[in-house]
Amino acid sequence: MHTYDRLFIGGTWTEPSKKDLLDIHSPHDQSVVGHAAQAHPADIDRAVAAARAAFDNGPWARTTPAERIALLRRFNELREAHDDTLAALITAENGAASWFTNAVQAGLTSHFNGYVTAAENFDWETTLVPSDPASTFRSIVRREAVGVVAAVIPWNAPTSSAYSKIIPALLAGNSVILKASPENSLSMGYLAELLEQASLPEGVISVLPADRETSEYLVSHKDVDKIAFTGSTRAGQTIASIAGRQLKRVSLELGGKSAAIILPDADIAQAVQDLRFHSLPNNGEACLALTRILAPREKYEEVVSAVKELVESLKVGDPSAPDTFIGPMVRPDQQERVRNYIQLGIEEGARLVTGGPQIPEGLEKGNYVTPTVFAEVDNSMRIAQEEIFGPVLVVIAYDDEDDAVRIANDSEYGLSGGVWSADEEHALAVARRVRTGTVTVNGAPVAFDGPFGGFKNSGIGREFGAVGLGTYTEYKTITV
Template structure:
């Protein structure tokens, strides 16, 4: 059993204001995985105070970028050395299948390398050439850190979400308070251990597992200069309102209800081979999951049958079993939420192809949901419009290409999406018409050099690479 009985504040493990430890239970069988201290508002105040002092009076904001890059490169190396342990702990506390947590480790390296490359290539200070040759004024443009950053992340993919924020924030010279979900107290304790080793100055970063009330205390704190949030659209709206009142900088990566458009010429064998990875990764608890499958009317039943066959072959069960593809939901309330959506789909008149609201046989203990496919779905149904965050897919028919694009765009969300076609150039043309931040063609993996983020209610701002680094910088112009 893993125990973290202290909080990581400003680079030091310190006594929490409340001594009670939270039990971290396995979503698989509800056994005790570990215990961890939880932050309260008083702990947030301490973390913000040391971050404020470290930014205003410390060395990190004025450390040369090359030295900051070296520290974050060291952090990445430390994480790589403990990749297997990190994957195992996330599987134990989150219920994410082992294949997913292990496969995610190289992705974390690619994500880090993209940020490091952007920092190395960024012109941190440059003198602009006047547009008028006769001008007597020169402009020096500097990229400077914003200040104290509150980074708030969800539970579904803790290392990816946390590093996507703290690496660019620290590279830019900011100080950071990372607020994590209570469910991830153990894996984020491991992250804090790595942060303690990598060489950051005192006060530069804190890692606080805490509930929503404490999270709101953090984002509302007057000494926080920027909020970086990943989570639900509802919570994002609340955070945006707080940021607006206080004129804080804010970036939001929110929910999704992404569409996978299967064009008439698509190779169904290739589509089914990639379907689980694009539509049901991380037990369906993924904001980028393409949970709306749009199929041409001419091949509709063929696509429905193909989706059914794939879903029914996926093993559901113990996430530590290497053969398991889909594990449990994170908590009992999330399990019930997904089952309620499945019942809603039936009530709305959708055709249940496979799965259903019942718990999978033999998995009554833990927080399991039957992977479910609905056909004959109207895009106006709740199961087609609302983010379920579980292993539930809907197959929607379209008449022609214009109709497919219309349905894909008929959503308040715009985070991800996919196009399947035998003609890559044609698929790219369709992708250009979809109002969403990321589009994959034939299950190409998401890259980390390009920006990642959402249109519409899926967020504000971008992560990864140069765009993600730029999110944590202020521009200053000095004229000479």
């Protein structure tokens, strides 16, 4: 059992302002798996002051990109050596199945390398060719660090979310306060230990688990220059309003209700097998999940049958077991929320294909939900429009390709999407019409070198690669 009775502030383990430790409960059986101190406003003040001093007066922002890359490579190597521990901690604290936590950890190096490659090829300083040949002036364009970054991450994939923010922010020369959810106090405490071993300069990085109220205090702090947030659309709207009032830089990666378009010529069996990882990752608690499955009307029942067979084949249970695919919801309130949506789907008139609001037999101690599939769903139903964040899929019929694109785009969200077809070029043509920040074709994974983010209510700005790195910089033009 891990216990963190101090907070990692500015690179040093520090006594918290309030010494009461939070019990971290297993979503599987409610047992206590660890204890951790939580940050409060006084702790935020100390972390921001340390970050401000480090940025304004310390060496980090004045090091070269190559020096920052070398130090962060050391941190990434430390993280690689401890992936098993991090994965096990995340499974214990938030209920993510071990296949998923191990897969996420294995992908972090690709995530890291995407940012490093971008940093190595980034236009940190460029001299412009004068547009007027007779000009006696020249302009130098620099990309400089924004300053103090408040990186606020959710509980569902903490290491991936942390890497999305702290790596580009640090590569650009910023100081960072990483604000984690209380549910991830153990894994993020362990990540802080690895950051300590990497020996970043004093004040450059803090890792603080804290509740929503303390998070709001952080993002409102006058000495924070940029907010980088991943989480719900509702919370993102609050943060955007705070950023607007204070003219802070802000990037938001928010919710989704993404569609998987199965075209008539697609291999249905293969497409549905791909949906195992695209529609039900992380127990369905994933913003990227393709939870609306769009099927051609002439093959609708074939798709419904295949999805039913897939979902019923997935083992639900102890998330630490290697053969478990779907574990519990993170908290009892999230379990109740998902079960209420399942009941709502029944009341809206959708056909319950498999699953239902009942808790899986033998798993009553945990925050479990029975994986559920609805058919005969109209896209106007709440179960087709609202982000459920659990193992609930809806299958929607479409008449033709234009109708499929219309349904896919008929959403307040625009984060992700997928297209399946035997004709790759045709699938690409459809993908170009889907108004989301990311679209995958025939089960391809999301790439770490291209920009990632959403249209509409799915966010503002982009992460990953050169575009993501650029959001942690300001432009400066010097005319000589």
